[in-house]
Every structure is written in C-alpha cells, then in structure tokens.
Amino acid sequence: xxxxxxxxxxxxxxxxxxxxxxxxxxxxxxxxxxxxxxxxxxxxxxxxxxxxxxxxxxxxxxxxxxxxxxxxxxxxxxxxxxxxxxxxxxxxxxxxxxxxxxxxxxxxxxxxxxxxxxxxxxxxxxxxxxxxxxxxxxxxxxxxxxxxxxxxxxxxxxxxxxxxxxxxxxxxxxxxxxxxxxxxxxxxxxxxxxxxxxxxxxxxxxxxxxxxxxxxxxxxxxxxxxxxxxxxxxxxxxxxxxxxxxxxxxxxxxxxxxxxxxxxxxxxxxxxxxxxxxxxxxxxxxxxxxxxxxxxxxxxxxxxxxxxxxxxxxxxxxxxxxxxxxxxxxxxxxxxxxxxxxxxxxxx
Amino acid sequence: xxxxxxxxxxxxxxxxxxxxxxxxxxxxxxxxxxxxxxxxxxxxxxxxxxxxxxxxxxxxxxxxxxxxxxxxxxxxxxxxxxxxxxxxxxxxxxxxxxxxxxxxxxxxxxxxxxxxxxxxxxxxxxxxxxxxxxxxxxxxxxxxxxxxxxxxxxxxxxxxxxxxxxxxxxxxxxxxxxxxxxxxxxxxxxxxxxxxxxxxxxxxxxxxxxxxxxxxxxxxxxxxxxxxxxxxxxxxxxxxxxxxxxxxxxxxxxxxxxxxxxxxxxxxxxxxxxxxxxxxxxxxxxxxxxxxxxxxxxxxxxxxxxxxxxxxxxxxxxxxxxxxxxxxxxxxxxxxxxxxxxxxxxxx
Numbered sequence: 001x002x003x004x005x006x007x008x009x010x011x012x013x014x015x016x017x018x019x020x021x022x023x024x025x026x027x028x029x030x031x032x033x034x035x036x037x038x039x040x041x042x043x044x045x046x047x048x049x050x051x052x053x054x055x056x057x058x059x060x061x062x063x064x065x066x067x068x069x070x071x072x073x074x075x076x077x078x079x080x081x082x083x084x085x086x087x088x089x090x091x092x093x094x095x096x097x098x099x100x101x102x103x104x105x106x107x108x109x110x111x112x113x114x115x116x117x118x119x120x121x122x123x124x125x126x127x128x129x130x131x132x133x134x135x136x137x138x139x140x141x142x143x144x145x146x147x148x149x150x151x152x153x154x155x156x157x158x159x160x161x162x163x164x165x166x167x168x169x170x171x172x173x174x175x176x177x178x179x180x181x182x183x184x185x186x187x188x189x190x191x192x193x194x195x196x197x198x199x200x201x202x203x204x205x206x207x208x209x210x211x212x213x214x215x216x217x218x219x220x221x222x223x224x225x226x227x228x229x230x231x232x233x234x235x236x237x238x239x240x241x242x243x244x245x246x247x248x249x250x251x252x253x254x255x256x257x258x259x260x261x262x263x264x265x266x267x268x269x270x271x272x273x274x275x276x277x278x279x280x281x282x283x284x285x286x287x288x289x290x291x292x293x294x295x296x297x298x299x300x301x302x303x304x305x306x307x308x309x310x311x312x313x314x315x316x317x318x319x320x321x322x323x324x325x326x327x328x329x330x331x332x333x334x335x336x337x338x339x340x341x342x343x344x345x346x347x348x
Numbered sequence: 349x350x351x352x353x354x355x356x357x358x359x360x361x362x363x364x365x366x367x368x369x370x371x372x373x374x375x376x377x378x379x380x381x382x383x384x385x386x387x388x389x390x391x392x393x394x395x396x397x398x399x400x401x402x403x404x405x406x407x408x409x410x411x412x413x414x415x416x417x418x419x420x421x422x423x424x425x426x427x428x429x430x431x432x433x434x435x436x437x438x439x440x441x442x443x444x445x446x447x448x449x450x451x452x453x454x455x456x457x458x459x460x461x462x463x464x465x466x467x468x469x470x471x472x473x474x475x476x477x478x479x480x481x482x483x484x485x486x487x488x489x490x491x492x493x494x495x496x497x498x499x500x501x502x503x504x505x506x507x508x509x510x511x512x513x514x515x516x517x518x519x520x521x522x523x524x525x526x527x528x529x530x531x532x533x534x535x536x537x538x539x540x541x542x543x544x545x546x547x548x549x550x551x552x553x554x555x556x557x558x559x560x561x562x563x564x565x566x567x568x569x570x571x572x573x574x575x576x577x578x579x580x581x582x583x584x585x586x587x588x589x590x591x592x593x594x595x596x597x598x599x600x601x602x603x604x605x606x607x608x609x610x611x612x613x614x615x616x617x618x619x620x621x622x623x624x625x626x627x628x629x630x631x632x633x634x635x636x637x638x639x640x641x642x643x644x645x646x647x648x649x650x651x652x653x654x655x656x657x658x659x660x661x662x663x664x665x666x667x668x669x670x671x672x673x674x675x676x677x678x679x680x681x682x683x684x685x686x687x688x689x690x691x692x693x694x695x696x
Contacts, residue, residue, distance in 0.1 A: 031612035055612030132649030175595045199608045208559045208591035215560030216567045229609035243556035247523045260547045261577035264379035264403030301480030
C-alpha cells in the first residue's frame, strides 16, 4: 500500500496522488553556462529523467535561466538558498518548481513575496532538511526527530501563508536515520515526499546506499519522487533510480537482464555473453525480460520464466521463448540466436 | 529487532543466534582446478569474505576438495545436486557445510546416509529453493507461497531424520517475491536464514537489485548471512555485501567516504578529489568516516559530522577533524591536507 499524498504538478509532471514515482536528477554544470546546462538536460532526458533541478547560486545563474528554460526538454526546479531575489528571478524565468526553505530566506516579507509569486504561477515549492544542515536551534531528540521537527517548521511557514503546493524531503547519509525521518513525517503531512540519501558517495558505495535507503522506503509505500545522489555523471543517477524502481516493480524502463553469477558448474564464458546481450538491450525500449543462465540447476527454470532465455550447458544450450523450449543451440551461436529472438520481440 | 535464530557453526564461523551477519560468496573457478580455486579463495578472504561455497558437480571436483580444503583460508561449503555420493565425498574431504536439498538427492536411504555423515561431523546443511527451480508438484498459490512450502518440505525431511543443523534460503530474481518468501517462512522455523537475490545480473543492475532486496529484509530484521550474486568476479560480490551491511550499520569494514553529488554551485573538481581520497581509503582498516563536500550549503555540516572532512569553496576549503574546524586550506592542498589527517587517525 502506497502512502496517499496530495498531488502537485511540476510543469506537466504530476508528483504524488498515486502518479507513477517520478525520477529526477540535478544538473552538475555551471548554471551560468547555459549551453552546457542545456546539453546536460538533453542527456538527462535521453536516459529517462523526468524532472531536473539546477542550482541558482547567484544573479548570473538566474540570468541564464530564461535561455535554459526555453531550450530544456525537462521541467526545471530552481534550487535556491539565502537570497529571495534569486527565487523571484527564477520564477520570472518560468521555472516549474522551487527548492528552498523559507527558514533560510530571511525576513518574513521576503518569504511572503516568494510564496505570492509561486502561488500566482502555480509553482510548487519543495521544503526539507538535510541532516548536514539542521538548524542549530532544532529541538532536542534523535537526529531523525530533529529532522522531522525542522521540516515541519518549514511546512508550517508555507501553510501559514496559505500555500499548499508543497513537496517535502528529509535527507541524511545514514540510512536508518533517513528511514526514521521519512516514516516519522509521513503520517503528519498530506504532501508528496521527495526521497534521497545525501552525499552517498562514489558509484558503488553510493549506489548501494541509495538502493538500500530508497528501497526500504519505497517498500514501505513511502515516496512520490526519487533522486539518487552520486558523485559522478547525473545520467548514472537516473540509471540507478530506474534500477531501484524496477527492482520493486514500481516502474518499467527498457529490458531487464537476468543472468546467473556462474559457479564451478559453468562450462561457457557466461559473463561475456551476458555483457554482449546487455549492450544490445540498452537499445530496446520494451520491458522485455531476457535470461542468460549457465547451468542445468536453475537455468531452465529462470530461462523459461523470461520472455527470451538461454540455459547453457556443455557446448550447447537450450533456447526458450515465453516459457516454451524453442531448440538446442551450439555454443558459437548463443549470442546470435538470442539476439534474433530479442529482435523479433522488440519489433514494434 | 533482529529475528531470533538458532545458531549453527560452519567451521569456526557462527551463523545466526545474534552473531554478526556473515558475508559469503562462491568460487567461480572450475572446482577441478584446485590451484585456481585456492587462489580465488585467498582473493575472497582478502576482501573480507567469511565463508565460501563451491560447486561439486562431479567426482573429479570432489577429488580436488582435499587439496582445496587444506589450502583454503576460508571455511568451505560444498554445493551438491542430484548425487549423494558427491555429498559423502565432500564430507570426507572435510568441508564445513553442505548446500543440498534432500528432495533432489533421491532415495530416502541416500538422504539418510548424507544426513548421518553430516551429523557425525557436525556439518550444517543449507536447504532452500530458488524460484527458478521450484518443484513442479509444489502446491498452488503465489510463487512466494510455493517457495515457502517447498523450503518447508526440505526442512521437514531433515528434521524427520533428527537433524537440526539447518540453514534456509528462498531466492528469487523478483524482489517483492523474495521478501514475501523470507517474511513468510521467518516465523515458521527457528533456523538461520541465508539471504540472496538470484541471477540478479551484471554489476549495476545486480548491485541495485541485491541492495534493495537484501536491504529490505535486513531492515525488517531478517537474515543471518548474505550472498550477493553478480555476474562478475566474486570479490565484487563481497564488496557489495559489505556496502549493504554498512549502509544499515550492521557491519563495519574499512573507511566510509561521504561525498556530495555536486551541482551548479560547485567550484572545484570534487569528483577527482573524492576518487583520490577513496583510492587511499581502500588501504585503511579502521572504520573512519571521511567527508568531501563541495559547497557551503550542506558541506560544513556533513564535513563536521565526519572524522575528517573538507568543505570546498572557491579556491579554498575548510578542513574539519572530529567536528572541529582545523584550518582553511588552499585548493591545491585539499588532497594532501586530507590525507595527512587521515594518516594520523588511521595510525595504530
């Protein structure tokens, strides 16, 4: 059971209210460099990113926004800290969402001005906290409790201004802390939740940490949009986000390769075969399931369960399609036989 | 709260009963090649693997076991299918555990002979099911229900022979199915559970799928030993297993890098810095937490929370140790300053 949430719209993309869980990322280019930023937005759109956030740290960055917005294939969310004029400029440039905390914008009239402008344009605001920047004056308690209190304070500030196009995040590096924070706030507010594990690190460690943290929350039914944070190219963040969602059957994107880890029973170069098949599957849009299996123990069962599969024995393998054994294939023909079947199924 | 389980011992390693969650893998060499298998066992031990399974598909493989066992730095589990003589030969060679299903060994007297030999040597047996090789006669129901029924049947067969050195696994490619199967069987038996997601694929997809599946189960308190299955080198399986356990604070191994994903606010080449620091951290055994952060928004908070950290601004950064600001560092000195602090903390 997914947690119910009040839907918001960021440009044409619905977040919450039972909509498919939205995959987002953030540009890592210098926002002042509009051309580079637009290139990265196109790259992100190409791998299935659905929303893009970009930092707007200064006036020059804000001045690049109109061109970026005009050429962006994705709805844009401006990430603002400290300076309410940057939020107003971003709204003026037509961004589709804001990420800011009223608590760090300063004087109440400045917050009110930003909220008024956002309301006029029906632009949602994400508020939230990172464990790394909790206000010093947050009340006592565990880190997760302080995160919930701090996020609630931001929410209440917007609600007091009669604004409810709200999305909320509570990010930490520590997974149990993150899970406790999101599960803590989930029943207290009706707004959609943006999931993320902050500063999760380089590819392998960050991928695992994000998959565990987001996986647990999504399994618990919590989360309306996800952002995987990795020190590396943002396209990789999107790829990992989809793998997380696919593993819980929450989204489909492209083909899925089932391949065995191999063991002392293996009698073929399964890893090379699996890599060659995966490279080919990158180009397939349909949600096909392809199995590349290395022995007779689990091979036939998994291969038969896939749309296309092969169970490789000594020098020959058995090709399956849709649970039906097609024929025996010689080792040198494994790849071509699989690709031929994949082509047929992938044809429009 | 972790599920309580009856401990077993595989060689000197305790699994279950509140022991630390054990990391295991499987050799992918041809078991008949004792030298290659022993080399891989040493490589696995070097990255922290605690138990190793190896396939024993034929008599020649069984004949290699005495030498492998003699030279192995790790307790060994023989993976047996179909032929009870291979199980007896493996026990004779001194293996520390067996992986077999009585249901696929055949005649009752053969199963009894294996169980008797295992009991004499106090060698535990892992039973279990893979969704890909469910018996055709498993009773109706969901895949997870059929997996639970099939695994219970294997357990009952051993119990009927007065054998209780049992460990159980229920693996599937589908994460929700796997979670349903393990949570289904957990309250029904007292034995430790071996977690895995089968045939999870090549590095990225398999890492994510394993992290989500094992992460959810471990978060729910289920699991006494884990094996990550990846099509690739087994050392990578061990590295991913530790990252999963570290992310839930269930095990510690080596240093942890906290690094931000970077964004349009970045004013330094953070990814290169993070990679250089991570390369250095590979050599550190102590559970240090090192933060490499790219801006003033979350940087100082996360950096201050780490044992050593740097928050990089424009041309200079702030170095922290144990929550205390040490000094400002020029950009060209980021790496050397961090490494110098890491060296001090890592010193015995």
